[in-house]
Amino acid sequence: MEYKFLESKRKEEFDIVCQKHPNAPRSFLLKTDLLRRGLAPTEPAMKRLQDPYYEHCPEVLFQWHHADRTTDYKVPGPFCFNDGTCVWFILSPPPYDPYTLDLINDEFWILSDGEPLEEVHFFKKPEYYDKMTTSGVPMQKVANLGGPDMFYFCQSRHCHSWSEGLQCKFCDMDYNAKHQMKMGRGFKIRITPDEIYETTCEALKEKGRWRFMFLTGGADPREKFERELEINISLIKAITKAGKEILGVDRLPLNIIMTPLEEEQNRRLFDAGISGLGNYIEVWDKEKWKLTCPGKEKNIGYDKWIEKTLKAVDIFGKGNVVCGFVPGIEMAPPPYGFTDIDEAVNSSLTGYDFLLKNGVIPVGSNWSVMPGTEFFKMGATPPPLEFYAKLDIGRYELMKKHEIGILAHQWYYKHQPLAGHVDWLRLL
Amino acid sequence: MKISLELKGLLEDPESVKLLTTTDKDGVPHTVLKGSLAALDEDFLAYVELFEGSRSQKNMLHNLWFKKLVTIAVCKGGLAYQIKGEPYRFIIEGALRDSFFKEVWKRMPEANPSGVWLIRPKEVIDESYETQLKKEQDRINYSIWFQYLGRP
Ligand code: SF4
Numbered sequence: 001m002e003y004k005f006l007e008s009k010r011k012e013e014f015d016i017v018c019q020k021h022p023n024a025p026r027s028f029l030l031k032t033d034l035l036r037r038g039l040a041p042t043e044p045a046m047k048r049l050q051d052p053y054y055e056h057c058p059e060v061l062f063q064w065h066h067a068d069r070t071t072d073y074k075v076p077g078p079f080c081f082n083d084g085t086c087v088w089f090i091l092s093p094p095p096y097d098p099y100t101l102d103l104i105n106d107e108f109w110i111l112s113d114g115e116p117l118e119e120v121h122f123f124k125k126p127e128y129y130d131k132m133t134t135s136g137v138p139m140q141k142v143a144n145l146g147g148p149d150m151f152y153f154c155q156s157r158h159c160h161s162w163s164e165g166l167q168c169k170f171c172d173m174d175y176n177a178k179h180q181m182k183m184g185r186g187f188k189i190r191i192t193p194d195e196i197y198e199t200t201c202e203a204l205k206e207k208g209r210w211r212f213m214f215l216t217g218g219a220d221p222r223e224k225f226e227r228e229l230e231i232n233i234s235l236i237k238a239i240t241k242a243g244k245e246i247l248g249v250d251r252l253p254l255n256i257i258m259t260p261l262e263e264e265q266n267r268r269l270f271d272a273g274i275s276g277l278g279n280y281i282e283v284w285d286k287e288k289w290k291l292t293c294p295g296k297e298k299n300i301g302y303d304k305w306i307e308k309t310l311k312a313v314d315i316f317g318k319g320n321v322v323c324g325f326v327p328g329i330e331m332a333p334p335p336y337g338f339t340d341i342d343e344a345v346n347s348s349l350t351g352y353d354f355l356l357k358n359g360v361i362p363v364g365s366n367w368s369v370m371p372g373t374e375f376f377k378m379g380a381t382p383p384p385l386e387f388y389a390k391l392d393i394g395r396y397e398l399m400k401k402h403e404i405g406i407l408a409h410q411w412y413y414k415h416q417p418l419a420g421h422v423d424w425l426r427l428l
Numbered sequence: 429m430k431i432s433l434e435l436k437g438l439l440e441d442p443e444s445v446k447l448l449t450t451t452d453k454d455g456v457p458h459t460v461l462k463g464s465l466a467a468l469d470e471d472f473l474a475y476v477e478l479f480e481g482s483r484s485q486k487n488m489l490h491n492l493w494f495k496k497l498v499t500i501a502v503c504k505g506g507l508a509y510q511i512k513g514e515p516y517r518f519i520i521e522g523a524l525r526d527s528f529f530k531e532v533w534k535r536m537p538e539a540n541p542s543g544v545w546l547i548r549p550k551e552v553i554d555e556s557y558e559t560q561l562k563k564e565q566d567r568i569n570y571s572i573w574f575q576y577l578g579r580p
């Protein structure tokens with residue numbers, strides 16, 4: 001029977017999937033469903049969340065919500081369950097049949113049809129968040145909290161694929177930048193080495209809090225990505241300099257998500273201070289990839305993408321190169337996705353298996369159908385919860401098969417509130 | 429179930445021995461020494477888990493998810509307690525995590541602890557020799573039936 005998201009009932013679907021997978025910790029499935037269906041916070045919960053103790057998401061990079069956020073209320077980014085599972089705060093409109101965030105005895109809880117499912121905890125605002133760079137940029141717009149012990153930088157909120165209308169069909173990058181500016185929340189499109197240096201210095205002064213950071217942003221294919229690489233290297237050097245000055249270390253636990261590069265370019269990234277590399281292919285099926293990521297197809301091509309990603313292991317080492325996916329787009333509207341759950345799951349698992357065999361770890365953030373994306377315009381809706389359960393369990397089995405010696409510990413459960421595969425690693 | 433002042437003091441004593449027993453999915457117990465174990469207040473015990481991949485960590489998660497109790501034993505000299513408790517929360521961020529980590533880093537600056545576990549006591553058993561002895565002696569006809577004859 002064809003799955004119709006908008007006609008499916010949250011509680012019924014969740015209970016069925018939990019029953020089908022009794023060995024899957026319920027919190028993993030709940031996280032996945034929270035990312036898929038999103039949240040509808042009550043007024044008292046939202047009011048409590050305005051407390052300046054809490055981190056409020058600066059909404060740089062992607063919006064993640066299923067509808068444009070136009071309210072004045074500030075919303076947080078990541079939060080966690082009692083077992084430490086981290087989840088991203090995604091707002092959803094009523095047709096998504098979202099979960100409720102409410103207060104019970106003054107504590108935050110996730111509820112489903114009035115039934116309290118999980119107590120949740122929001123993170124404290126990093127100490128650097130309210131400080132300003134010398135150039136007058138709020139530091140929270142330079143480095144954003146991504147999890148309890150990690151922050152990330154978005155070096156550019158503009159991707160060149162958008163200029164040509166070749167953006168990936170699930171991506172809202174340029175739309176989000178414009179939306180945030182329209183709402184008076186935007187600040188900068190690009191950040192400078194000085195801004196990133198000053199912000200990293202301030203962040204690292206909060207000693208004992210951090211253990212992972214990454215750099216990402218829009219792609220710039222000009223001069224074979226050399227321009228983008230040069231800018232990134234200047235930013236990496238600024239971050240590394242801050243690490244040296246504040247902590248006395250030569251290298252920080254720094255990852256970058258970028259287009260696959262030539263060997264010599266990767267070497268420069270490594271030498272500048274990058275220890276983990278992410279080349280995000282997004283979807284494994286070649287034909288669907290060409291349709292979904294036309295910019296990537298034009299500037300690199302599917303086979304080259306994989307070839308270069310595998311080659312990067314020679315420089316960064318096994319387990320330090322990750323290949324990112326957008327779990328869920330395997331079931332985007334045809335011809336972009338499959339209609340059959342098993343076909344969709346197996347397509348990705350084939351890719352994961354191949355990558356793991358070659359020392360590359362499949363990672364990524366679950367698909368969020370965001371306004372401004374091509375998929376959103378097509379009226380796409382999230383895939384069934386069963387799809388994610390099968391995919392994450394399948395990936396967990398593959399990780400077991402390929403042994404823990406190549407785990408991507410850079411992307412662990414505290415660093416990825418937007419996907420479930422990291423949580424399964426806790427069981428390995 | 430409240431944590432008494434005596435038990436709190438025993439947990440704070442650096443000479444106390446503190447053990448944690450968890451169980452895996454097959455019910456197999458696993459016992460480890462937990463030096464950082466302390467009473468947070470009357471309602472919660474807390475300790476630092478040093479490793480993400482330790483057997484205790486996996487068992488604690490399993491015991492949290494599937495609502496299984498864990499056991500803590502603490503003793504020094506004639507004083508001893510056993511606490512049956514439920515894993516309540518794994519804290520990965522915030523003031524409590526910071527203060528526990530700070531203590532760890534004083535002794536082990538190279539450590540990268542994974543987080544702080546909170547355990548809610550459900551039952552506290554006084555295992556002190558004197559208390560147990562008294563219990564035993566309260567049994568009917570203890571002096572008749574429970575004495576080893578001819579003990580040295
Ligand atoms: S490469 Fe694709 S996913 Fe990345 S920013 Fe550009 S359009 Fe978005």
